[in-house]
Amino acid sequence: MNEIEEAAADWLDQLRVERGASPHTVSNYRRDIDRYIADLESHGITALAGVSPVDVERHLADLSAGRLTGRPAAASSVARASASIRGLHRFAVVEGLTADDPAASVRPPRQGDHLPKALGVDEVARLLDAARAGEGPAGLRDWALLEVLYATGARVSEAVALCVDDVDLDDELPVVRLLGKGRKERLVPLGHVAKEALGAYLVRARPGLAARGRGGARIFLNARGAPLSRQSAWEAIQRCAERAGLDRRVSPHTLRHSFATHLLEGGASVRDVQELLGHASVQTTQIYTRVTATTLREIYRSSHPRARAGAATGADGLESGT
Incomplete structure (x- = not known):
């Protein structure tokens, strides 16, 4: 192990132990640093003082x-590296x-301002109805998982890490109780339908699994009775x-x-949504205000008779007066 590799191992240990970084974050950083060290070695650099x-x-x-x-890496990947x-x-x-x-x-390279692509309320309803129609223990688990994700806005890593004692029904x-980045805890309400789905899974499916x-x-288990993985949760949503x-x-x-977009559209404040999402900074949450503003502009353009280019300059059938 060369000097840079030793420093990297100590730094990653500090992130994990002293700063409470999640296993997922540490894994990503380790992959970035391993690639960096291999690249330096290919140029004959093995000492920290030799890096410029x-x-x-x-x-x-x-x-x-x-x-x-x-293949070219995404700007977000380069920024993380x-x-x-x-x-x-x-x-x-x-x-x-x-x-x-x-x-x-x-x-790092400047990243584009990519807005999150939220589902419409009707699309979420279709998704959750499809989850509810699943069969057997896995069907009940998937329904509970999707309802919890949408009801709480939890990260998938937070959802699959939930334990039985983290839920009060x-x-x-x-x-x-969700354990977020930096091992910060937060309590998030669970709606009626999510309570129903989770309760059904805990009583009728989880004991057998x-x-x-x-x-x-752990609450969410796979068919072998082991904790559900992030990848398996993703696959459940895809199904x-x-x-x-x-x-x-x-x-x-x-x-x-x-979850965040629909709360803001329903009248929740950015500060409230920040707390529910577990964002350290309100600036991270404010991107969702741009999402809702974009939605409102689209509604305006498609609905207002004089919003589109080429609209007639006459009365257009609009009533006059106040």
């Missing part, structure tokens, strides 16, 4: 152009492993989307986007 800003910039440029992986590399070198300086930070002045307004394996206290006849890609994050 030019090396960092070249790596990110090669990643963006596809020279490292065979840049954050990983900057985190590693900043750690090395703070720990006294090297005097200079070659990544300090390097900035006895209150008039049930709640779930749990008897097959060692899922422990329900296909049954619902939705001709678009639907992911767990689609339900999270839909």
Whole structure:
């Protein structure tokens, strides 16, 4: 193990143990750093002091152009790789492993302002109705999973990590305890339909699944009785989307986007939605206000008689007066 690899191992351990980063985040950073270290080694660089800003910039440029992986990386992937590399070198300086930070002045490529693609309320209803129509223990589990994701806006990693003790279905307004990024806990209400779906699964399906394996206290289990994985949760949503006849890609994050968008359209404040989503900054939540504004503009253009180009300048049948 060379000097950079040793520093990377210590940095990733710090992220996991001291800063409480999720396994998913640590895994992504590890993949970025492993690729970075391999690239440096291919250029004969194995010591922290041997890395220059030019090396960092070249790596990110090669990643963006596809020279490292065979296909161009998305701007978001390059941005994350840049954050990983900057985190590693900043750690090395703070720990006294090297005097200079070659990544300090390097900035990731500017990302496009991609708005989340939320489902319409009617599309969510179709999706959840399709989930409810599923058969057997897996059908009950998938229905409960989708209802919980849409009712709480949970990240898929938060949903599959739920344990039996994290849910209180006895209150008039049930709640779930979600463990978010940085291991921050938040309580989120659970609506009536989600309570019904989760209760049905816990009583009629989960005991049989749990008897097959060692899922422990986890709520959502697979057919072998083991904890449901993020990938399996994604596949469950895809199955329900296909049954619902939705001709678009639907992911767990689609339900999270839909949850936030529908709350704002229903009158919830950005601050309230921030708390429910577990966002550290309200700026992250504010992207959804642009989503709803876009929706309103589309409604206006399609509905108002004088909103479109070429509208007549006459009365157009509109009543005069106040």
